[in-house]
Amino acid sequence: MATAPAADGTPGKGTTADSGTAAASRTETPVASTSPLTDVVETQVSLRVPLPASVGAHPEHCDRLSYLRYRSASGPSDSSSADRILVAQPGILEGAGAFDSVARNTVRAAAGQGRHIEFWALDRRSNCLEDNTGIASGDTAKAVDYYYGGAAVDGRTFDGFVTSDQAGWLSEIGLEQTVRDQYDLLAAELPDQRLRKEKVLCGGHSLGGVLTGVFATWDFDGNPVTKADAGFNQCAGYFALDTTISTSLDDLQGNSGDGDGFLNGTLLPKGTVPDTGLGLAAVRAGLRTGILPRFLGLPVVLNPETMNLLAIGGLAARNAPDAESTLLDTVPRNTNLDVTARTLFSKDAGVFLSGKPTIRDFRLTNAAVLGAFMDDNSAPLAFLQTSVGLFDSPGGGRITDKEFPVSNDVQGSPALFGTELKAIPDQPDGPLYTWRNFDRVGAPDDPVHRSKDGTPFTTAAKEVTDVRELARSFAEQPLDFTEDYFPTRLVTDIQLIDDPQLARKLVHPAGLTANPKVTFLAGDGILADHVPADENPVVLPGYQHLDVLTAAPTQNGGGREQISVRLSAFAAKP
Structure with missing residues (x-):
C-alpha cells in the first residue's frame, strides 16, 4: 500500500513487494515545492508494472x-x-503535474474539516518518453543549454525529441492498456478490492472523464459474470472536472448539437487528430506501420519541442517573474519555434504573414511571456487558456486588440478560440511590458486596459488563477504539466469505441450510474454549451478549461476556491 517515505527520503515501510522483489519495484520520492500550502505533502510514486x-x-x-x-x-x-483517495486521469496532452493546484487545495480543504484525504494524479505511460532533466535542474539557463546547447545535467545529455518513427510501441498504447494501467496501479497500491470500493473516488479532467467512464464499465478479468474486478467496483464515486463521466465523445456535444466533435474542433485544432474515415483494424494497421503518426502533434504550436519550451517558460516565470525575459533570445531560431511564436503572438494577419514584429522585438517580463502563451485574453487556443491576469506596462506601453487568428469583432468559434477579448502589447523596442496578476486586476492602481470599443479586456470576476502558481506547476513537477507524446491510438480507440472489438470490453454499462457523482463545469470554458443539463454540474463563473485545475485557493473577493471546497465535501459523504 502507498506509504510516505522516511524523513531521509528513503522509501517507507511497505514500499517494496512482500514477495521479496527488488526495492526498485516501488519507489516513493519527496517532491520539493515552493507552494504556500506547506501543510500538504507531495511525493512521486513509481511502480514497476511491465x-x-x-x-x-x-x-x-x-x-x-x-x-x-x-x-x-x-x-x-x-x-x-486515509478517509478517501481521489484518483485522477489527465486530459488530452496533459500530465500529472497539471493537477497540482486542485490536488493541494482539495487535500487542504478536507483537512480543515477534520478529514484526511489523498489525491493521486496519474501519469500515463507515454510520459516516460519525456526528458525533464533540464527543467528539473531548476535553472533556466541550464535548461536551455541542456536542450539546445549539448550541455550535461547530472551527467546526462539530451538525446533529442522523440519522433514518431522512434516510438513504434506507442501504436499499442490505446484504450485497453490505459484503463488496465489504472486498474493495475490501484490493485498494487490497495490490494484489498473492498478497500478500493470503500475509499477510492475515480475521476479526471477533460478527456480524463471519458477515460473514467470507460474504466467504470470495463471488465478486467475476462469474465463478465464476476464483478469484483469491474471498473465501477474499484470506485466509491466519480468526479468530473470540466467533462462528463461517459464512454462516448458524443455525450460531450450536449446542448450545442453542433457536431463539430469534442476532439476535432473543441479540444484540439482540426488536423491534430487524424480523421481517417477508416475502421478500427485499418487505423491500427496504419499506426503500426507508421503511415499514421504514433503520437499527436502539429508541425508548429503543438508538438514536443513547443510544449517543452512552455515548461522552460514556466521555470523562468517561477524563478524571476518580474525580470525581463531573455528566453526567446537564447533558444535557437528554427521554423517550429518561430512560426509558433508568430501564431501565438501576432497582432493581426498582416503581422503573422510578414513576421514583423516578432515577440523577440518586445520587452516582456518572464511572467508576461507565460501569460502571453496561456492567458484567456491572449492565448488563441481555448483549450490552453487559463485566467491569470493581463498585460500591463508601468512605463506606459500601449496594449491593443489582438486580432489574430480571430478578430475581437467576430467570435468565429468559441470552442476553439474562446470567448474573451484578446489583447497584445503594441510597442516593439519600447517600454517593458509586465504582467498584472489575477488578484491585481481591478486594484486601485489598475489602469483598466480597454478594447477599441471601450470595453475592458478583463475584470476581476474573470480572473481566477495565480500566474505564480501556474509557473510553479510547470516548473516544479517531476511528472510535468503536459503530455508531449500523447498516443494517437488512445484517441482513435475512443473515436471508434463502438467497434465490436472494443465495445465487447465495456460489458458493465450500468457502472456509469452505479456510484454517486459530482460534475464541475468551467463557466467560460470550451464545454460551457456541451455538458448535458441533466448532469446538474456545479458551474464555476469565470473559469476556463484549465482553471478547474489551476485556480488559486483564495479567489478575488476573498472567497475560497469552490472546486476544492465542494470536491472535499463530496469526498466526505459516506
Missing part, C-alpha cells in the same frame, strides 16, 4: 507506472488509513 510482450521493443523505464501523491501533513502516512 508492458505485455505484444507491445514490442520499448524503453525499459516505460515498464513503470507513476503518479503524484498528495496528502495532508497532519494525516496518516499509510494510504489505506
Whole structure:
C-alpha cells in the first residue's frame, strides 16, 4: 500500500513487494515545492508494472507506472488509513503535474474539516518518453543549454525529441492498456478490492472523464459474470472536472448539437487528430506501420519541442517573474519555434504573414511571456487558456486588440478560440511590458486596459488563477504539466469505441450510474454549451478549461476556491 517515505527520503515501510522483489519495484520520492500550502505533502510514486510482450521493443523505464501523491501533513502516512483517495486521469496532452493546484487545495480543504484525504494524479505511460532533466535542474539557463546547447545535467545529455518513427510501441498504447494501467496501479497500491470500493473516488479532467467512464464499465478479468474486478467496483464515486463521466465523445456535444466533435474542433485544432474515415483494424494497421503518426502533434504550436519550451517558460516565470525575459533570445531560431511564436503572438494577419514584429522585438517580463502563451485574453487556443491576469506596462506601453487568428469583432468559434477579448502589447523596442496578476486586476492602481470599443479586456470576476502558481506547476513537477507524446491510438480507440472489438470490453454499462457523482463545469470554458443539463454540474463563473485545475485557493473577493471546497465535501459523504 502507498506509504510516505522516511524523513531521509528513503522509501517507507511497505514500499517494496512482500514477495521479496527488488526495492526498485516501488519507489516513493519527496517532491520539493515552493507552494504556500506547506501543510500538504507531495511525493512521486513509481511502480514497476511491465508492458505485455505484444507491445514490442520499448524503453525499459516505460515498464513503470507513476503518479503524484498528495496528502495532508497532519494525516496518516499509510494510504489505506486515509478517509478517501481521489484518483485522477489527465486530459488530452496533459500530465500529472497539471493537477497540482486542485490536488493541494482539495487535500487542504478536507483537512480543515477534520478529514484526511489523498489525491493521486496519474501519469500515463507515454510520459516516460519525456526528458525533464533540464527543467528539473531548476535553472533556466541550464535548461536551455541542456536542450539546445549539448550541455550535461547530472551527467546526462539530451538525446533529442522523440519522433514518431522512434516510438513504434506507442501504436499499442490505446484504450485497453490505459484503463488496465489504472486498474493495475490501484490493485498494487490497495490490494484489498473492498478497500478500493470503500475509499477510492475515480475521476479526471477533460478527456480524463471519458477515460473514467470507460474504466467504470470495463471488465478486467475476462469474465463478465464476476464483478469484483469491474471498473465501477474499484470506485466509491466519480468526479468530473470540466467533462462528463461517459464512454462516448458524443455525450460531450450536449446542448450545442453542433457536431463539430469534442476532439476535432473543441479540444484540439482540426488536423491534430487524424480523421481517417477508416475502421478500427485499418487505423491500427496504419499506426503500426507508421503511415499514421504514433503520437499527436502539429508541425508548429503543438508538438514536443513547443510544449517543452512552455515548461522552460514556466521555470523562468517561477524563478524571476518580474525580470525581463531573455528566453526567446537564447533558444535557437528554427521554423517550429518561430512560426509558433508568430501564431501565438501576432497582432493581426498582416503581422503573422510578414513576421514583423516578432515577440523577440518586445520587452516582456518572464511572467508576461507565460501569460502571453496561456492567458484567456491572449492565448488563441481555448483549450490552453487559463485566467491569470493581463498585460500591463508601468512605463506606459500601449496594449491593443489582438486580432489574430480571430478578430475581437467576430467570435468565429468559441470552442476553439474562446470567448474573451484578446489583447497584445503594441510597442516593439519600447517600454517593458509586465504582467498584472489575477488578484491585481481591478486594484486601485489598475489602469483598466480597454478594447477599441471601450470595453475592458478583463475584470476581476474573470480572473481566477495565480500566474505564480501556474509557473510553479510547470516548473516544479517531476511528472510535468503536459503530455508531449500523447498516443494517437488512445484517441482513435475512443473515436471508434463502438467497434465490436472494443465495445465487447465495456460489458458493465450500468457502472456509469452505479456510484454517486459530482460534475464541475468551467463557466467560460470550451464545454460551457456541451455538458448535458441533466448532469446538474456545479458551474464555476469565470473559469476556463484549465482553471478547474489551476485556480488559486483564495479567489478575488476573498472567497475560497469552490472546486476544492465542494470536491472535499463530496469526498466526505459516506
